Amino acid sequence: MFKVYQSEDWKDYRMSFNDPHKVLEPLEKEIKIVGEALEVLKEVGIIPHTNYDNEKLLAHRKAVAELFEIPWTAITHRMQRLIYAINAIKQPANMIAAGVFCGNTFISNAGAGVGPGAVYTAKNLIGVEIKPHEAERAERNVRKIDPTGVARVIAEDAVDTVKNFDDEINLLYLDADGDRARGKGIYLDILQNAYDKMPKGSVVLAHNSVNSGDRLNAYLNFVRDPKNMSASVNVIFDPEGLEVSVK
Numbered sequence: 001m002f003k004v005y006q007s008e009d010w011k012d013y014r015m016s017f018n019d020p021h022k023v024l025e026p027l028e029k030e031i032k033i034v035g036e037a038l039e040v041l042k043e044v045g046i047i048p049h050t051n052y053d054n055e056k057l058l059a060h061r062k063a064v065a066e067l068f069e070i071p072w073t074a075i076t077h078r079m080q081r082l083i084y085a086i087n088a089i090k091q092p093a094n095m096i097a098a099g100v101f102c103g104n105t106f107i108s109n110a111g112a113g114v115g116p117g118a119v120y121t122a123k124n125l126i127g128v129e130i131k132p133h134e135a136e137r138a139e140r141n142v143r144k145i146d147p148t149g150v151a152r153v154i155a156e157d158a159v160d161t162v163k164n165f166d167d168e169i170n171l172l173y174l175d176a177d178g179d180r181a182r183g184k185g186i187y188l189d190i191l192q193n194a195y196d197k198m199p200k201g202s203v204v205l206a207h208n209s210v211n212s213g214d215r216l217n218a219y220l221n222f223v224r225d226p227k228n229m230s231a232s233v234n235v236i237f238d239p240e241g242l243e244v245s246v247k
C-alpha cells in the first residue's frame, strides 16, 4: 500500500542550512504536523501507535544544538522530530544510517537509543560515512552525547557495511549521495544488499524523497511495490521529504 502525507505549507516551511537550530514555527504546530504524518504511518501499519515522549525529544534537540559541530544540515525540526519518533516507537535493536555527513541525521535516529532522549536500549546504532574526515567529525560529535559506544560512526562505503553486517537490520536510514554516476540512486543498491537481513516489520527511511525524486525513481518504484515492501508513505512536510517504508 502506498500513501502520501502532505502538509499544506510544505513549500513554505524552509530552513536555512547554515542555521539549523533556528525556530521556524510554534512548537504546537510542529507537533501537530508531525503527529498527522505519524497517524498516516499508523494507518498503513508501519508503526503500531503514535506515542512518543515530547520532553525527551526536546532534551535530545537541546543536547545536539549545544554539543554538535554542524557546518550545515538540511534536517528541519519537523524531520528531526519525525525520525526521532519513528525510532522511539519502533525501537530497532540494530539501526544503520548510510551517508551521515556530520552526524546530525544519524543522531536524529540514534537519539532514541542513546543520550538524553534515550527511551530504550539498542544493540548497534551505526552511522556510515564514506569520507574519512567527515566520519571523524561525526564520530567526535556522537561521542559527546553517547559515552557508551552503542552509537558509533564508521568510515566506509555503506553498500559494504550492510553486505558485511552479520545480524538483523531493523531500521535502515538512507541519505548517501553516492558517486557521480548514481547520486542518490545508490539508495537502491544499499537497500538491496540489506534486504535479506531485514525481518518483517523492519523500516527503511529515505531522505530527499521530494527534492531528489527523479534520481530516486528506481528506489521509489521498488519500495512502493507490495511484492517488496508491505507499505510505503511519502511524507511531504518540508521541501526535502522522507519516504517511510516497512517490509
Ligand SMILES: C[S@@+](CC[C@H](N)C(=O)[O-])C[C@H]1O[C@@H](n2cnc3c(N)ncnc32)[C@H](O)[C@@H]1O
Residues within 6 Å of the ligand: 072, 073, 074, 075, 098, 099, 100, 101, 102, 104, 105, 128, 129, 130, 131, 134, 156, 157, 158, 159, 175, 176, 177, 178, 179, 186, 207
Ligand atoms: C548530502 S550528505 C547528507 C546530509 C544530510 N541530509 C543532512 O542534512 O545533514 C550525504 C553524505 O553521504 C556520503 N556518502 C556518499 N556515498 C556514500 C556511500 N556509498 N557510503 C556512505 N556514505 C556515502 C557523502 O560523503 C555525504 O557526506
